[in-house]
Amino acid sequence: MNTQTLKNQTLNNVYWLVKREYWEHRGGFFWAPVITGGIFLLLNIMGIITAEVLGARNGINLGASGGLQHVIADMDAGDLSQVGFALDVAMYSAMGLLVVVLGFVVFFYCLGALYDDRRDRSILFWKSLPVSDTSTVLSKVISATVLAPIIAVVVGIVVGMLQLLILAVTLSFHGVNVWQLLLLAHPFRVMFNLIGYIPLYALWAAPAVGWLLICSAWSRSKPFLWAVALPVGTGLLVAWFGIMGLFNLPTAWFWKNVVLRALLSVFPGTGNLFGSHNTVAFVSSNGTDVLDLAQTWHLAATPDLWIGVVAGVALLAGAIWFRRWRDDA
Amino acid sequence: MSAVITASRLGKRYKTSVALDDVSFQIEPGRIVGLIGPNGAGKTTALKAILGLTDFTGELNVLGYDPRKQRDKLMGDVCFIADVAVLPRWIKVSQAVDFVANVHPRFDRKKCEAFLARTKLQPNQRVRQMSKGMIVQLHLALVMAIDARLLILDEPTLGLDILYRKQFYQNLLEDYFDENKTIIVTTHQVEEVEHILTDLMFIRDGRIVLDADMDAVGERFIEVMVNADQADVARALKPIDERQVFGKSIFLFDGASRATLEGLGEIRRPSVSDLFVATMKGTYA
Numbered sequence: 282m283n284t285q286t287l288k289n290q291t292l293n294n295v296y297w298l299v300k301r302e303y304w305e306h307r308g309g310f311f312w313a314p315v316i317t318g319g320i321f322l323l324l325n326i327m328g329i330i331t332a333e334v335l336g337a338r339n340g341i342n343l344g345a346s347g348g349l350q351h352v353i354a355d356m357d358a359g360d361l362s363q364v365g366f367a368l369d370v371a372m373y374s375a376m377g378l379l380v381v382v383l384g385f386v387v388f389f390y391c392l393g394a395l396y397d398d399r400r401d402r403s404i405l406f407w408k409s410l411p412v413s414d415t416s417t418v419l420s421k422v423i424s425a426t427v428l429a430p431i432i433a434v435v436v437g438i439v440v441g442m443l444q445l446l447i448l449a450v451t452l453s454f455h456g457v458n459v460w461q462l463l464l465l466a467h468p469f470r471v472m473f474n475l476i477g478y479i480p481l482y483a484l485w486a487a488p489a490v491g492w493l494l495i496c497s498a499w500s501r502s503k504p505f506l507w508a509v510a511l512p513v514g515t516g517l518l519v520a521w522f523g524i525m526g527l528f529n530l531p532t533a534w535f536w537k538n539v540v541l542r543a544l545l546s547v548f549p550g551t552g553n554l555f556g557s558h559n560t561v562a563f564v565s566s567n568g569t570d571v572l573d574l575a576q577t578w579h580l581a582a583t584p585d586l587w588i589g590v591v592a593g594v595a596l597l598a599g600a601i602w603f604r605r606w607r608d609d610a
Numbered sequence: 611m612s613a614v615i616t617a618s619r620l621g622k623r624y625k626t627s628v629a630l631d632d633v634s635f636q637i638e639p640g641r642i643v644g645l646i647g648p649n650g651a652g653k654t655t656a657l658k659a660i661l662g663l664t665d666f667t668g669e670l671n672v673l674g675y676d677p678r679k680q681r682d683k684l685m686g687d688v689c690f691i692a693d694v695a696v697l698p699r700w701i702k703v704s705q706a707v708d709f710v711a712n713v714h715p716r717f718d719r720k721k722c723e724a725f726l727a728r729t730k731l732q733p734n735q736r737v738r739q740m741s742k743g744m745i746v747q748l749h750l751a752l753v754m755a756i757d758a759r760l761l762i763l764d765e766p767t768l769g770l771d772i773l774y775r776k777q778f779y780q781n782l783l784e785d786y787f788d789e790n791k792t793i794i795v796t797t798h799q800v801e802e803v804e805h806i807l808t809d810l811m812f813i814r815d816g817r818i819v820l821d822a823d824m825d826a827v828g829e830r831f832i833e834v835m836v837n838a839d840q841a842d843v844a845r846a847l848k849p850i851d852e853r854q855v856f857g858k859s860i861f862l863f864d865g866a867s868r869a870t871l872e873g874l875g876e877i878r879r880p881s882v883s884d885l886f887v888a889t890m891k892g893t894y895a
Contacts, residue, residue, distance in 0.1 A: 294713050297709055297713050305698070305700050403697060407698075408661075411682055413682040608665070
């Protein structure tokens, strides 16, 4: 077999391994965001209906005489961009809930990815196929950091669009021109920003994905307990003995850069929230965009991100080694 | 043709026990080898070593590969059914076929579908909805569609009813086995495999205590049914086992002269299970 066909075979295997992960975890990867998005929209509709009913009961009818339309007509460019900004936030808000769900899904997926098949012994079936352990672990990393976020983002965009539509339709009952309003929003920029955030997420999540996968590949039982207890326990010891003092660093440094990175980096946005430079101010001063890629990707210029990637790769190498040699099935 | 498996001084020690104690053996192509031993004798460890699933000391060559270093390549030529119910419970029949078809270069999809058509399995059925017998039918259909040179079966029929067990071995013999393939099987249901085996290996406490082809076994071991009055004569010839049936004694001899034994009573070929019991006497004591 020459190297080219070998390479194609490996790519093909990884593709089918990722597909396999999707088959097994369709509940977490697909249905969890879809159901969350559905509930989000339902709650919104319920809220709007409640507001309408209460409004009608109390004799308030916004823009019954086309008042709201006049308000918009009277706005200057700056005001209009604020409206657009508010609509973008409405679109992002759906994503807000989905990223929390995504964080949980990825966290528990990684913990089980190299453990569940050892527990039910189906690892013996997977290992009877000519697939390398490196490809197997790689397929789990891709599923966690690429496949799951892409599905979440696509669902988020669809939900965001529907959210925008619901808002527009509601306002149209109050005499506001739907299309004029929608033109003020920037759905494509929102999409672009969300999709562009995925690679950043994958890089930022690397140490946590690596840590959770190595725990999953190594522990004989209760991977969750080990994954949480080891870093938290170490953190407590570090605090107790004041070890960080030796490096002239506060104990909080260890918690923030080791314990929390190892566990919580799988939650999207944590990089920009508690990364060392707090690059994103969620109150956007000029009303452009909260998740502008030019802002979020500042994170890529921080050593935090890249040290984490190096640590993540080392942990993954360990996970591959354990996957190959852990002998307990 | 060279040997399928060559093992020399194969060893594996766990913290508290020795699973393989410097074992050496060779398996030729076109054989069906029964690896038989009591629980904890080291059968599974030996198979795991062959499959590259565990580390070991000594030398081992499987189809020209070192299972420790070239596992991925080796698995292209080796198939393996651990025991029943190692197929992932969430997988559907169609997904299992799709997956194996796409990652295994030697898988013949048509063949697999033909095997499945003979069962009641439905493409949309999940493993968790199947009985043990159906799971093994699916696994066998997947494995038989792979043109592998070595098939390893570790207790493949554990917990199956007799219909499935018979069918399992029948399918293997009729539709799979040929002179280019080699099968290694471990099982406790010795009676079911003894007529299909070409070679017999007994393993006890990590050592191989018997390694012979079935013809040689028939030459070497002889069972004689002796009347009570001749029993002492027979005992003097140092049988390896003695048991009583209907007032007669049945003696099992290892390497005794056939002519002498014929003088004592009716001789016959011992069953593998009687041989096994005689060889393993005192294992759990």
